[in-house]
Amino acid sequence: MDDFLKYDDTFLARWVAGELSAEELKQFEQHPDFNYYIQLIEKTGEFQIEKVDSTRLLRQIKSKRSIKTAAPVKKLNRRYILMATATLLILIIGYQVFFKTQTTNIETSFGVQIAETLPDGSSFNLNAHSKLQYDKDGFIDDRILTLEGEAFFEVKEGRSFIVKTKSGTVEVLGTSFTVYSKDGVLKVACKTGKVKVTNQKGDNTILSPGERVFSIDGKMKNKENIQISSIASWKNGTSLFVSEPLWLVAKSLEDHYGIKIQLNSNQNEELFSGGFVHNDLDEALRSVFAPMGLKYSEKQKGNYIIE
Amino acid sequence: MHPDGSPSICQENQFDQVYHDHIQVLYNFIFYKCGNKELAEDVVQEAFIKLWENCAKVSPEKARAFLFTVARNTFLNKVSKTNRKLKFEQESLKYSQVETPQFLLEQTEFEERLNSAINQLPENQRTVFLLNRIDQLKYREIAELLEISQKAVEKRMHKALLQLRKLHKNI
Numbered sequence: 001m002d003d004f005l006k007y008d009d010t011f012l013a014r015w016v017a018g019e020l021s022a023e024e025l026k027q028f029e030q031h032p033d034f035n036y037y038i039q040l041i042e043k044t045g046e047f048q049i050e051k052v053d054s055t056r057l058l059r060q061i062k063s064k065r066s067i068k069t070a071a072p073v074k075k076l077n078r079r080y081i082l083m084a085t086a087t088l089l090i091l092i093i094g095y096q097v098f099f100k101t102q103t104t105n106i107e108t109s110f111g112v113q114i115a116e117t118l119p120d121g122s123s124f125n126l127n128a129h130s131k132l133q134y135d136k137d138g139f140i141d142d143r144i145l146t147l148e149g150e151a152f153f154e155v156k157e158g159r160s161f162i163v164k165t166k167s168g169t170v171e172v173l174g175t176s177f178t179v180y181s182k183d184g185v186l187k188v189a190c191k192t193g194k195v196k197v198t199n200q201k202g203d204n205t206i207l208s209p210g211e212r213v214f215s216i217d218g219k220m221k222n223k224e225n226i227q228i229s230s231i232a233s234w235k236n237g238t239s240l241f242v243s244e245p246l247w248l249v250a251k252s253l254e255d256h257y258g259i260k261i262q263l264n265s266n267q268n269e270e271l272f273s274g275g276f277v278h279n280d281l282d283e284a285l286r287s288v289f290a291p292m293g294l295k296y297s298e299k300q301k302g303n304y305i306i307e
Numbered sequence: 308m309h310p311d312g313s314p315s316i317c318q319e320n321q322f323d324q325v326y327h328d329h330i331q332v333l334y335n336f337i338f339y340k341c342g343n344k345e346l347a348e349d350v351v352q353e354a355f356i357k358l359w360e361n362c363a364k365v366s367p368e369k370a371r372a373f374l375f376t377v378a379r380n381t382f383l384n385k386v387s388k389t390n391r392k393l394k395f396e397q398e399s400l401k402y403s404q405v406e407t408p409q410f411l412l413e414q415t416e417f418e419e420r421l422n423s424a425i426n427q428l429p430e431n432q433r434t435v436f437l438l439n440r441i442d443q444l445k446y447r448e449i450a451e452l453l454e455i456s457q458k459a460v461e462k463r464m465h466k467a468l469l470q471l472r473k474l475h476k477n478i
Contacts, residue, residue: 009462010461013461013464013468017446040468040472044440054331058330061326065359
């Protein structure tokens with residue numbers, strides 16, 4: 001049987017770029033070397049090269065540059081001018097503006113949630129008052145997002161899927177999980193599959209379904225087991241918490257209802273287990289603070305004091 | 308101000324910005340060609356110095372194309388001057404890999420073979436392959452930088468993968 005890869009001389013390039021038709025893809029999947037190529041692309045998708053010492057290089061460039069431009073003007077000879085002109089001509093012929101990666105920015109305001117699909121077929125739910133960024137065109141090759149706030153991800157099997165936050169990085173291959181990152185607090189819970197969490201200090205841990213870990217101000221805590229049903233429950237109208245500090249729960253209330261909460265009690269670090277609904281503020285406040293023996297009062301419109 | 312209205316690279320902070328935007332990919336590009344750090348740094352430095360010398364004529368958007376053209380020419384000049392064929396140094400391309408959650412032992416052997424195979428690719432194929440895989444450049448972008456057609460880039464990429472497969476079997 002003739003090997004079509006010998007006759008179609010851009011086939012593999014188009015495959016890597018995700019430009020094959022469904023038929024071509026099916027044909028390729030039958031090829032004996034298909035698995036090798038899959039591995040090849042996966043492996044090389046993870047490769048990084050040693051970063052050049054850009055600071056040192058820039059210094060060297062600037063010192064050499066000063067020497068050159070300090071030279072008397074008469075040193076500028078015709079050959080140099082001709083080369084500069086030739087270079088300019090090359091540039092003028094047909095270059096478009098390029099190399100601006102298209103960053104997709106998704107932001108939710110208070111009380112708003114968004115659910116969307118990513119270019120690779122994975123999906124996410126973005127919780128209230130959160131921000132997600134990724135490169136739309138590059139995502140297929142490089143599954144990287146930047147998150148501030150909270151999101152639930154369902155990741156299609158494939159290459160590395162990375163969520164970057166200020167407090168750490170979460171990396172997975174085919175799984176579902178939540179990431180919460182705000183004010184120096186990173187909270188990650190795994191619903192299915194496997195998740196690797198690395199904080200800014202480089203501490204890392206691997207989560208299995210039902211496991212949750214906090215990293216607060218660079219300190220990664222021990223992972224804990226929580227009810228799987230509580231993970232990303234906010235997608236369905238109720239926020240559930242399992243042994244989480246009260247101030248974190250209060251922050252979630254603020255994000256959903258667009259209110260401001262001032263915690264005057266000495267119970268800020270107390271661990272709260274329970275939840276609140278998204279459609280009834282009074283009920284929500286009661287269900288969080290009453291079990292802690294705290295009372296809430298509205299001092300101004302939208303401003304609450306807890307004591 | 309640049310004639311077309313964009314900020315001028317003659318301004319120090321603009322130059323710095325352009326530098327930081329393109330230094331890694333420019334360096335990588337030359338490094339992929341020769342596998343030699345010193346040579347790559349030399350070429351890259353000269354390219355940026357030329358950019359500075361032409362700062363009044365090159366806008367930030369056109370900077371990358373300019374840098375790549377100069378770098379390619381500088382590289383060719385250097386290679387022809389020293390009059391020796393630059394043999395791509397075996398084992399000179401080492402990749403630090405991002406750790407993945409999958410702990411499959413069989414991966415290590417595959418990776419070593421892969422490294423070795425990449426080092427053995429013809430320069431044209433290796434450069435295109437690595438610019439696509441490591442620097443995440445699209446074929447269209449690579450074509451513009453190398454001043455060849457996009458089809459030509461795709462052909463090199465296709466050949467690179469075929470060759471890698473062949474080399475992998477033989478290592």
